[in-house]
Amino acid sequence: MRLRTFNATDMSVAMQMIRETLGHEAIIIATTRMANGNISVTAAVEQTEPKLSIQETLHRSITQTTEPILSSFEAMLRFHSTADHVVAKLLETARHLFLRGKDIRTDLTRLMAASFQYAPLPLDQDMFTIMLVGPPGTGKTMTIAKMASQIVMDKKKPVVITTDNKRAGGVEQLSAFTTIMGLELHIADNRGELWRLLQQYAPHSRILIDTGGVNPFNTNDVRELAEYIKLDRSIEPVLVAAAGSDSGEADDMARAFGPLGVRRLLITRIDAARRYGSVLTAAHSGKFALTHASNSSRIIGEFTTLDPAMLAELLLRYQSSQRDLI
DSSP states (O other): OEEEEEEESSHHHHHHHHHHHHOTTOEEEEEEEOTTSOEEEEEEEOOOOOOOOHHHHHHHHHHHHHHHHHHHHHHHHHHTTOOHHHHHHHHHHHHTTTOOSSOHHHHHHHHHHHHOEEOOOOTTSSOEEEEEEOSTTSOHHHHHHHHHHHHHHTTOOOEEEEOOOSSTTHHHHHHHHHHHTTOOEEEOSSHHHHHHHHHHHTTSSEEEEEOOOOOTTOHHHHHHHHHHHTTOTTEEEEEEEETTOOHHHHHHHHHHHGGGTOOEEEEEOGGGOSOOHHHHHHHHHHTOEEEEEEOSSOSSSOEEEOOHHHHHHHHHTHHHHHHHHO
């Protein structure tokens, strides 16, 4: 209730002042005659919420529904150690999605679909040249073996090439896998040998190329990898990153490999990680399309397409993880 006191020479003047200030709905609470002959009138009116437009009403409703969802999303992203600038971008996107808040899995899947690109590798096609690149220890060789086994199980035959001749045991590890699958492993010790192999098999083959680990902060390493990538226009470099790494490092890695022509990001070791903020950070910072995920050390199977639903499922694992830590 809104109260106001008016001083006037007589009641008619006071009533006019009340109507102009408080409106016709105002009622008189008290009247007092002052010593100078004037009167003091106290009036009141019930305060009501201002009438909102349809757009204002809808915006208020959406805001009231969305804020709790945003809080849940932020807590989840923070648990996963997602980089601050990526958290801010995801929450900004969520505000414009008109999320319902009834099912967090559905809302999170919508957010992942709106925030990232997805592009599976063309392993079912007859012609491609895929080169896996990335820092040491991310699982490139194992991933090449998994990709080759998937193609073989589809009754097709890939050409497997490795340039990883510096790491001890690198060639031997991949050779053991290809031998089991009845495939020949081609070894390219330099750019000339890789060029020769590509001329021999491309562009009518399914070519998988394993590379040695590259230090993204070593100019010579990066330059050498760039020369391999530029050998043939058919080569598509695909960045391989392990889940559970530091988001700051993932951001740096994405910015280092992006200029080499990398457009897709493949994630390994999702079964051995609890936090996936580095995945979101690398994909966002490098503007990479998410492609596949490897979730075990087995060669056959466990190599799946990474889509919004699967990414949401990985992020939602934090709930059980939090309970385990209590």
